[in-house]
Amino acid sequence: MTGVPTRGSAPRLFGSPVHRPPPTARAAGSAVPARHAVVIGDIGADLAAARGAGARGVLVPTPVTRHEEITAADHVADDRLGAVRLVLGLATERGATV
Template sequence: MTRPTGPWLLSGPHGAPGVRQPPHALGGPLPAAVLFDRDGTLVADVPYNGDPARVALMPGARKAVDAVRAAGIPVGVVTNQSGVARGLLRPRQVEDVRLRVEELLGPFAVWAVCPHGPGEGCGCRKPAPGLVLAACRRLAVPPERTVVIGDIGADMEAARAAGARGVLVPTAVTRPEEVTAADATAADLIEAVRLALDSAVPTQESR
């Protein structure tokens, strides 16, 4: 059976707050959407985690996400979950972890999930742009008005390839060359959101 090449697009049981374009989406300094990486950015990176009990928030995650929502901007998650392709995660486990993240952080307007492995040649696995583009389509926002916040170079490359802006929040696993290559970096999630809400965050074209 041929594997699907597109991402899973998920949203909560109560709908997707913020899917409609906010008033500033077509103009003004604020971004039209902010997309967060999951593991290592919003929650601690537990490899191939399918256990909701092991979900732990990264420092400042709730405050950062709430700040974006308070600005009237839809928030989403873009995440690689190759454990599905590797047979280490079942779809139900991915969903259970997603629901736990939303218990801790509130509902996200969209989740774009890549279930494919590195060798499958899909267009959605970061650093490819597919997750970012799919999330933007679901939210009806232009990628160039979108900010992606993540902890590794693949997140930034996906943002760049999609035409979005990227803000890197380095952790212990972030390589020095990824920090050097990032268009913008922040010490923590709170600072990353401040940069995301600032029209001065550079794009690849403006560097």
């Protein structure tokens, strides 16, 4: 099926593969402490990378997300907007100003 990602496929932007560094590498180059960061992803590996970097993870299931990844996730949102709302709620819980 054209346009539908497969598990393990590289993300694409305008037809070209997009290679993103893992969250641990991005966190190392950021002024924001990892404990204040949130990773939004669609598979369990994204959330595992978030944990490994010391960040929180929010799962937004897609057709490639496995059921066990959904049940294992600490935070699940129905869509990207829901994920942003959830992230803002997590920030508020921690006493951050948004």
